[in-house]
Amino acid sequence: MYFIWYIIIGILAGFIASKIMRGGGYGIFINLLIGIVGGVLGGLVFSLLGIATAGILGSLITSVVGAILLLWIVSLFRAPHKTEI
Template sequence: MYFIWYIIIGIVAGLIAGKIMKGGGFGVLVNLLVGITGGVLGGWVFNLLGVSTTGLLGSLFTSVIGAILLLWIISFIRHPKKTDF
């Protein structure tokens, strides 16, 4: 049963993060992957900072923050800033 909740939270977190970072989502499959990976990344970062979240909303918040962080990192890899030398 928890697996289904992880999928639902991953889809919603990926969708929210996609709207915040780019103005639109990437599709259900990519939103799922970004949300789940973001949940792992957000949990790791929150653990480093000593922040603890519980419940459904806490999991969603952690996943959204992690997905935003993941999309921010990916944006640097895909579109590096050009310098004029």
Template sequence: MSFIWYILIGIVAGYLAGKIMRGGGFGLVINLLLGIIGGVVGGWVFSMFGISAIGLIGSLITATIGAVIVLWLASVFSKPRGD
């Protein structure tokens, strides 16, 4: 059951990250998928700094920060290169 919670938190985080990154999003579905990946990235980044999330709100904040990072990286690498 906890795996389902992680997915739901990642989806909400992807939605929030899409709102935070105005113009940097890729549409609702892709933002939600990147939010799930962002939850993992956020947990990894926070663990590098010795920070742990407590509870639902902490997990949501961690996943949202990770999703913003993932959306930002995706937007950097997906921009068309002008010749």
């Protein structure tokens, strides 16, 4: 049962982070991956800072923060988009 919650939280976290960082979603599969990796990254960062979260809402917050960090790190390595006026 917990595995299903991890998937749901991963999808939600990836979706929320992609909306915050880029203004659009990547699709359900990529959002799931971003959310899951973000959850691991967020858990690592929170543990290093001594922050503890509990419950589903705490897991969602941790995953969203980690997913935002992940998307920010990825954006550092991507080529900037050129815009023409």
